[in-house]
Each structure stands twice: as C-alpha cells, then as structure tokens.
C-alpha cells in the first residue's frame with residue numbers, strides 16, 4: 200500500500216463518535232473518493248512500471264514449464280479482453296501436440312520459440328463477421344437477461 204493510500208485509510212479509521220452521523224457519512228464519502236483516486240493512481244503506476252520492464256522473450260529453456268494455474272490465468276485474461284461490440288471475433292488455440300508445434304515452427308521461419316517455449320497459444324481472428332453471427336450474439340445477450348438496445352438502419 201502506498202503512503203498516500205495509508206494516510207487515507209488511517210483517516211477513515213480514526214473517525215470517532217464526536218461527529219454527527221451525517222457529517223461522518225459525508226467525511227467517509229469524501230475520503231472514499233480520495234481513496235479510489237489514489238488506488239487508481241497506484242494501479243496505473245503499476246501498469247506503467249510493468250510495461251517498462253516487459254520485453255519479448257526470444258530464447259526459452261525447453262525444460263521449464265509454466266504452471267497450469269498460470270496458463271489458466273492467461274487464458275482468462277484473453278477471454279475477458281474487450282472487443283468491438285463485444286463480438287469477440289477470435290479463437291484462442293492452446294497447441295499441446297509437439298508434432299503440430301514442429302509443423303508450425305517450419306511455417307514460422309523456423310523460429311525456435313514455437314517449440315521451445317513452455318506453451319504455445321495461437322490467437323486466430325475472424326476477418327469477416329457475418330450478420331447471422333451478430334444476431335446469434337445479440338440473442339445470447341437477451342437470453343442471459345441483458346437489455347441491449349438493437350439499433351437498425
């Protein structure tokens with residue numbers, strides 16, 4: 200927790216009975232707003248910090264394996280990624296067959312990462328979304344109780 204967030208938390212915890220209920224609620228609301236601004240600021244700094252440290256790995260130790268929980272987290276991040284109209288015109292393919300990875304390597308200018316990395320995830324994008332797929336998607340939202348307005352030309 201950053202120092203600023205700690206200050207706000209301490210202030211929130213120190214609100215004592217001498218105040219009226221209404222002014223207490225007002226104080227808590229004000230401090231909660233500051234808390235969330237500082238929290239967002241902290242999260243943004245963490246993202247920028249992570250981006251500054253990231254790099255595209257080119258060489259992998261073929262003996263090292265990611266834990267399944269890490270793969271699951273990665274797939275969940277991909278699954279929850281935003282897309283235009285929420286159509287998600289993609290498929291994520293987790294290639295586990297070594298023979299297929301060899302074939303893919305041959306079609307990736309022989310890049311060793313394709314076979315040496317712990318796992319291979321392919322992102323396949325749909326380049327031509329058809330009208331019936333859009334209808335199907337909107338219907339699935341309605342079926343789940345969504346109230347999306349469908350604007351027609």
Ligand SMILES: Cc1cc2nc3c(=O)[nH]c(=O)nc-3n(C[C@H](O)[C@H](O)[C@H](O)COP(=O)(O)O)c2cc1C
Pocket residue numbers: 253254255256257310312
């Ligand atoms: C569209 C795109 C395609 C890329 N293709 C490959 C690739 O086929 N093989 C690879 O090792 N890295 C690939 N990269 C990663 C880049 O080589 C890498 O991002 C770039 O060298 C900059 O290095 P950095 O990401 O470590 O800052 C690709 C990156 C992008 C954005």
